[in-house]
Amino acid sequence: MDGRKVNPYEACDRAIRALNRENVELFGRLKMAKWDQVHVIRTVTDVYRKSAGRAKKRYLGIAFDAYLLAMALCGEEPKKARKMAEKAITAAWVDRMLKRPDDVLLYRFDTETDRKAMRLAESIEATENVNREIDKALRYWSFQTGQYCINFTDYAMMQAYRDAGVEMVEWVTQQDERVCETCGDLDGERFRTEDAPPKQHPNCRCYLIPVR
Numbered sequence: 001m002d003g004r005k006v007n008p009y010e011a012c013d014r015a016i017r018a019l020n021r022e023n024v025e026l027f028g029r030l031k032m033a034k035w036d037q038v039h040v041i042r043t044v045t046d047v048y049r050k051s052a053g054r055a056k057k058r059y060l061g062i063a064f065d066a067y068l069l070a071m072a073l074c075g076e077e078p079k080k081a082r083k084m085a086e087k088a089i090t091a092a093w094v095d096r097m098l099k100r101p102d103d104v105l106l107y108r109f110d111t112e113t114d115r116k117a118m119r120l121a122e123s124i125e126a127t128e129n130v131n132r133e134i135d136k137a138l139r140y141w142s143f144q145t146g147q148y149c150i151n152f153t154d155y156a157m158m159q160a161y162r163d164a165g166v167e168m169v170e171w172v173t174q175q176d177e178r179v180c181e182t183c184g185d186l187d188g189e190r191f192r193t194e195d196a197p198p199k200q201h202p203n204c205r206c207y208l209i210p211v212r
Helices: 010-031 040-073 079-089 089-099 109-126 130-163 180-186
Strands: 167-173 190-192 207-210
Touching: 010 040, 010 130, 040 079, 040 089, 040 109, 040 130, 040 207, 079 130, 089 130, 109 130, 130 207
Parallel strands: none
Antiparallel strands: 167 190, 167 207
16 A cells, blocks of 8 residues: 555544534534523533533544554554554543643643633623624634544554554655645655654644555
């Protein structure tokens, strides 16, 4: 399999579209809520936590697919690769990844989820235009859940490379008009697996392939 001709973000993009639809539906419920100081924090927090729970299930599926793709790039036999994926990519693994600060966003998923919920609750209590604040919060939240779809593709591929004993990886850009100067300069660069640089910016679709 030619690593430069694959698109590791196909499952990721499907999940982003699905999460965006779900987020619109969940945040739409907030626009119909009757607000008072007793219930505003609980109602908003419930929406964020429900959306986060759905996102985590998506991340598990994304990561499983990305792990299998990475193993295929390493030349692993499919049955062996699936067994390794079932052992490595679990709900507990997803939770561990969400508890660490992300290299791109520089925050922890769960901590940022609670912070966004409290910020929206405070905004609802302070504004006369509740729908505007809800729409703004939805945009920020959809960005976070979408970026983590990309992140989990990358997390899982690197996990697979480590599990397969890959020593060197090569940076691959998407080679389109949106590639930034920094990413373009990295295309084709090779690194020891443990020294591979993090992504340079959100929504980056560069990826790493194993060097055999």
